[in-house]
Amino acid sequence: MELDDLRQRWRQQPTEPTPPLTSEAMQAYLNQAANSPLLRIRRNARYEAIFTLLLLPVTAGVLLFVRETYPRVMALWLMLVCVGLLYYFYHKLRALDQLRPTAQALQQQVIQQTAGLRHLVQIYYRFTMLTLVGTFGIGLVMQALRFARNEYGLKLAGMLIVLLAAYALIGWFTYGLMRRFTHWYLQRLYGQHIDRLEAVLRELGA
Amino acid sequence: MPLDSAAFVALINAHQALIQRVCRLYCQGADDRQDLYQEIVLQLWRAYPHYEPRAKVSTWLYRVALNVAISDLRQRTRKPSAARFGDTMPDLALPLDAGPDADDLAQLYRAIERLSEVEKAFVLLYLEERTYEEIADILGITQNNVRVKMHRVQEKLRQLLTHPA
Missing domain, CATH: 1.10.287 (Helix Hairpins)
Structure with a gap:
């Protein structure tokens, strides 16, 4: 049997009985989607970014109120690291957005995802x-x-x-x-x- | 959900069989198929606000469905089809009323099962009787490339049928 033989009956084949989609079922899908791996990674990235943001005033506090040089230099360095991390999280969230399947042609979608990652x-x-x-x-x-x-x-x-x-x-x-x-x-x-x-x-x- | 959810639900119900056929080709087990079906519907919902009614609805549906089936990150967590492939008959694709040539059909399904995800996309769109122009539009490649790849996939299928592993 060749592909052409299957082609003739492909669309006539019975599909699995699936109940018609309703607004309630759609809502249930959306609720379940909150636990998808992509959304979990995204959520974690957001928490990490918030934590990094919270570190910034702490480092600023050390810079302003501590007199010793060493902690002040390290605080300044930590502040720079935090800024770098925020830049990274920004790109991470952007890349994660690109990982969502869209209505683009497959090749475009994959090129975009690969470049982002x-x-x-x-x-x-x-x-x-x-x-x-x-x-x-x-x-x-x-x-x-x-x-x-x-x-x-x-x-x-x-x-x-x-x-x-x-x-x-x-x-x-x-x-x-x-x-x-x-x-x-x-x-x-x-x-x-x-x-x-x-x-x-x-x-x-x- | 926004107000136009009724229109979306109607659209999905009108094309439910199309989505199921995509799931049938890409997933073996019923659970995986249901999982993929749900994910495709979700991504269609997310893409829906950007859907232009001027565009062909089938192209839009195939694009999103194939993007989910092939490039989605969650795909990593799905069981690879090769792991289920063996001497046993695949439980997914073979219709219950396969008819007198059920064995031949099962063999063809097994051969399709051994194709890569991209090759399966070509097979799917061919079986769905899409034109080369539409296939090119869905996959984002040239029509000439579609012609070449389709020929190669059919050739590979023939080889798999004559030399089953």
Whole structure:
């Protein structure tokens, strides 16, 4: 039997008995949809964004009312991280919006979804690595300044070399670890879906 | 729900069979089919405010339905069809009154079951007697591409029928 034979009877085949849709049933569908994976991810992203927003006045408070330099520098850094996170959440919510199936042609829909997710993954990865480098950099500078306040001459130079070596070693190790973890995490989070979408695009001949 | 929900409900009821046929091709189990049906209706509801009555309603329905079936994130959570495929007859597609050529039909359904999601879209639209122009419009590719891909899918089906795994 060929596809043409099936074509002749395809639309005549009986379908599963489904009760006609009513406004009440539609409302029930909408209520159930609140628990869909996409909406749950969206809801979580919104909560994370709100939490990040709430952190901003806390960091501002530290900046305004604390006298010591180290907490103030870290608060400033945390504030920058929060701003970066908000930028990430903005893109995350946009990408999640794009994941909703629309009435676009399949290829357009998949291209848009893939681009949105790729962009999101890129932001997340860069932001994570930048945050790590920044945190280590600040820690190094602050520690070096602390040494410089108490020590002089050769002893200070020795301590700075040891400090630099320790930071370089731990930084290199942590960077590598974080890089792997971030790759794994992103692959787990979005990678499989992106791979699937890319396979669809390849098949459509894009 | 907004006021035009009655019109939407009427539209869905008028095209219920079309949506069910999409679900039939993409899902094996009754639960998955019901799940997909519900999701398609939901996404149609979300797309409804942007629906232009000038556009062909079937194109709009196929676009949303296929987008849900193929590209939806929740698709990840649905059981892959290959996992259910085996020597057993698929429980989804074979109609109860398959007739004297039931075995041939079952074999064809098994072959279709082994196609990729995109290939299934071509099969579906072919079975639904859509023109190449409409298929191109639904999938967002050129008519020439549709012709080439359709030919390849039919060829693949023939191979699957002659060399069933």
